[in-house]
Each structure stands twice: as structure tokens, then as C-alpha cells.
Amino acid sequence: MTSKITHIETMLVDIPTIRPHKLSMTSMAVQTMVIIRIKDDQGREGLGEGTTIGGLAYGPESPESIKMNIDTYLAPLLIGQPLHSIKLLVQRLSMSVRGNMIAKSALQTALLDLQGKHLGVPVSTLLGGAIHQHIPCLWVLASGDTDKDIAEAKALIASGRHCDFKLKIGSRHVNEDVAHVAAIKAALGNSASVRVDVNQAWDESTATKGMAALQDAGVDLVEQPTPAKEWDALVRLSQKFTIPILADEGVADAADIFQLAQRGFNGGIALKIAKAGGPIEALYAATVSSASGMGLYGGTLLEGSIGTAASIHAWSTLPKLHWGSEMFGPLLLQDDIIKQPLRYHDNGVDVPQLPGLGIEIDEVKLALYRRK
Ligand code: MUC
Ligand code: MG
Numbered sequence: 078m079t080s081k082i083t084h085i086e087t088m089l090v091d092i093p094t095i096r097p098h099k100l101s102m103t104s105m106a107v108q109t110m111v112i113i114r115i116k117d118d119q120g121r122e123g124l125g126e127g128t129t130i131g132g133l134a135y136g137p138e139s140p141e142s143i144k145m146n147i148d149t150y151l152a153p154l155l156i157g158q159p160l161h162s163i164k165l166l167v168q169r170l171s172m173s174v175r176g177n178m179i180a181k182s183a184l185q186t187a188l189l190d191l192q193g194k195h196l197g198v199p200v201s202t203l204l205g206g207a208i209h210q211h212i213p214c215l216w217v218l219a220s221g222d223t224d225k226d227i228a229e230a231k232a233l234i235a236s237g238r239h240c241d242f243k244l245k246i247g248s249r250h251v252n253e254d255v256a257h258v259a260a261i262k263a264a265l266g267n268s269a270s271v272r273v274d275v276n277q278a279w280d281e282s283t284a285t286k287g288m289a290a291l292q293d294a295g296v297d298l299v300e301q302p303t304p305a306k307e308w309d310a311l312v313r314l315s316q317k318f319t320i321p322i323l324a325d326e327g328v329a330d331a332a333d334i335f336q337l338a339q340r341g342f343n344g345g346i347a348l349k350i351a352k353a354g355g356p357i358e359a360l361y362a363a364t365v366s367s368a369s370g371m372g373l374y375g376g377t378l379l380e381g382s383i384g385t386a387a388s389i390h391a392w393s394t395l396p397k398l399h400w401g402s403e404m405f406g407p408l409l410l411q412d413d414i415i416k417q418p419l420r421y422h423d424n425g426v427d428v429p430q431l432p433g434l435g436i437e438i439d440e441v442k443l444a445l446y447r448r449k
Contacts, residue, residue, distance in 0.1 A: 085184075089112075092410045094133065113126070123186075124187055155257075182356075194433040198438045216238070271295070298320070305323055323347050335369070
């Protein structure tokens with residue numbers, strides 16, 4: 078029997094990070110997640126998460142705006158609706174509300190979790206079925222200190238948890254950043270893949286200089302070196318160097334990726350459920366990327382376990398993630414609000430197997446970290 082949505086609750090949850098996490102635009106000491114609980118008239122509950130980085134430092138939605146816009150505009154469109162078609166509900170939201178992709182992704186995640194529990198299948202099954210049960214996952218080195226980053230990477234390699242690393246750069250002069258990256262690559266050697274994320278910090282001429290030096294240092298991939306909207310610069314850089322470029326902030330959904338492909342971009346694409354508006358749209362983006370010959374990467378906005386699980390379910394349905402994934406968000410946090418943490422081992426993370434997202438809230442922890 079089809080169930081009906083009866084109740085949608087949103088809350089802000091603040092959890093400190095295990096160390097400062099430095100990006101070109103901000104330094105994080107705490108992560109704020111918007112957690113959603115959708116209830117139906119049969120007593121089931123779906124969990125969702127909408128998370129960004131550094132308040133409004135990274136993008137146009139803040140945790141507070143995500144919560145406010147769900148409560149005021151999006152949730153009322155779902156209350157009383159039957160749950161038989163997630164795509165119908167998603168269309169209902171997109172016809173009435175523009176933008177707000179993180180808020181929409183959080184709601185879509187909760188709807189998928191609820192539907193999966195209702196039908197007794199994992200979210201990956203709702204998305205077409207898992208091809209993989211273990212998703213490769215790198216670690217991001219972003220302490221801002223070269224020696225600390227090397228020690229962190231070596232400990233993770235020794236424990237077998239990660240062997241691929243992404244370095245956040247762009248806040249310092251390009252020469253300093255390149256020296257930092259080259260020192261880490263030299264210390265880790267060829268057994269570790271080292272990539273960088275510039276988070277839009279370079280203009281095209283700085284990127285030309287930086288990418289040449291990074292290529293010489295043996296770096297495998299350069300993520301979003303130039304500003305998000307400067308697509309032509311990204312295309313020119315992708316054609317100038319053999320070191321590949323990963324487009325991140327510059328592309329949110331299938332339409333953006335189509336435009337970039339038409340202009341001649343030949344790099345990879347960071348897929349994120351939060352950018353695209355949910356797991357379903359992230360998979361549309363993956364289809365256009367693959368059809369254009371672009372390699373795929375499972376990206377994060379540093380979500381906690383709920384958003385990370387939703388992403389993992391989506392990525393598990395893709396035939397190939399050429400650049401693996403960065404679904405490490407829960408590991409950057411000092412604590413978790415779910416009972417059974419996601420399982421990280423052997424340079425990756427397991428795809429949850431239970432119905433829905435396959436995770437359960439720890440009510441005591443949630444009460445502890447929930448913003449009063
Ligand atoms: C980004 O731009 O890729 C992903 C990992 C990380 O450290 O920051 C995010 C955002
Ligand atoms: Mg990025």
C-alpha cells in the first residue's frame with residue numbers, strides 16, 4: 078500500500094573536525110549538517126542530509142538557508158503527498174522552487190531512504206542496482222603544514238585505510254603551494270597518487286605556471302584551478318597540459334557538463350549529489366559526462382554519514398569511477414550521529430546493504446550535537 082508523507086523535521090547539527098581543514102576560501106574547525114527526518118503515515122522514517130562548507134564561503138546556500146528554505150518552501154510541497162513516485166515528488170519541488178540544490182538533495186535523499194525502507198531494498202537498488210560493493214576513497218590532506226600532512230599520509234598508508242591523497246591548495250603564493258605539494262609527493266613516492274584541489278584560486282596565467290610545475294612534480298590530477306564560471310580558461314588549460322583537470326565548482330548538473338564538453342573540455346568531472354540536486358540528478362550528470370568521454374569522480378561537500386551514504390549508493394551503480402571518490406567526510410569529524418559507522422578499509426568504503434540508506438540514527442548523539 079502506498080504511504081503518505083505526514084511530517085518533515087529539519088535540524089542543524091554541529092560536529093567539530095579532527096583537525097583544522099584548510100581550503101583556499103576558508104578553514105573549517107566544525108562541520109554543520111542539516112539533517113532531515115521525513116515520516117510517513119505507516120510510522121516509517123527517511124533520513125536526509127544537506128551540507129556545505131564554511132557557511133557561505135563555498136557556495137550560495139548556507140546551513141541556515143537550507144533549513145529555512147526547506148521549512149518554509151519545500152517541505153509544504155511534500156506534506157500529504159503519496160510516496161509512490163520519487164521522480165514525481167522531485168519534479169513537484171523543481172517546478173515550484175528554483176536553485177537550492179543542496180536543500181533539494183537533502184529531501185531527495187530522505188525520500189529515497191523512506192522508499193527503500195518501505196520496499197525493503199537499498200537505495201542503490203532504487204537507483205538501478207549496485208555494480209560495486211566497495212567504492213575507492215582517497216583522503217584529503219589539508220592541515221596547511223607540510224610535515225603534518227606527510228605524517229598523516231604515511232600513517233594512513235601504513236594502516237591500509239587510504240593510498241590516494243588530495244591536497245587542498247590555493248590560499249598561498251603558487252610557488253609556495255607547489256613546493257608544499259612537491260615535498261609531499263617526493264615523501265610518498267610512486268605508491269601514492271597525489272592530486273590537488275585549487276578551489277578556483279588561480280587566474281589562467283597562474284594556473285599555466287602552477288600546472289606546469291605540478292606536472293613536473295608527478296601530480297596526477299588538478300581540480301578546479303580557475304574560477305567556476307571561466308569555462309573557456311578550463312578548456313584551454315585542459316588542452317595545454319597532459320596532467321588532467323577535474324572540473325568541480327564549474328559544473329553542477331548534466332546541462333553544465335554538456336556545455337563544457339561542447340567547448341572541448343577533455344578532463345574529468347567531480348559528481349556531487351549536493352551540486353546536482355540529489356542522487357538521481359547526479360547520475361544524469363554522470364551519463365552526460367561518460368557520453369562526452371569524461372572520466373568520473375565521486376565528490377563530496379564534506380557531508381557526514383547520511384549524505385555520504387546517499388552518495389555511495391549512487392556511485393555504486395556507475396560502471397566506472399575513473400578517479401575513484403572522496404567519500405571520507407565522516408572520517409573528518411570527531412564524532413558521528415549514526416549507530417553503525419560506514420566501513421572504511423583497503424583504500425575504500427563499503428556500500429551499505431540494509432534497506433534504504435542502510436543507516437540508523439543514534440538519538441543520544443543527535444541530541445548532543447543538535448543546535449539548540
Ligand atoms: C571540494 O571542493 O572538492 C571535497 C573534499 C574537501 O576537502 O573539500 C571538498 C570540496
Ligand atoms: Mg573540489
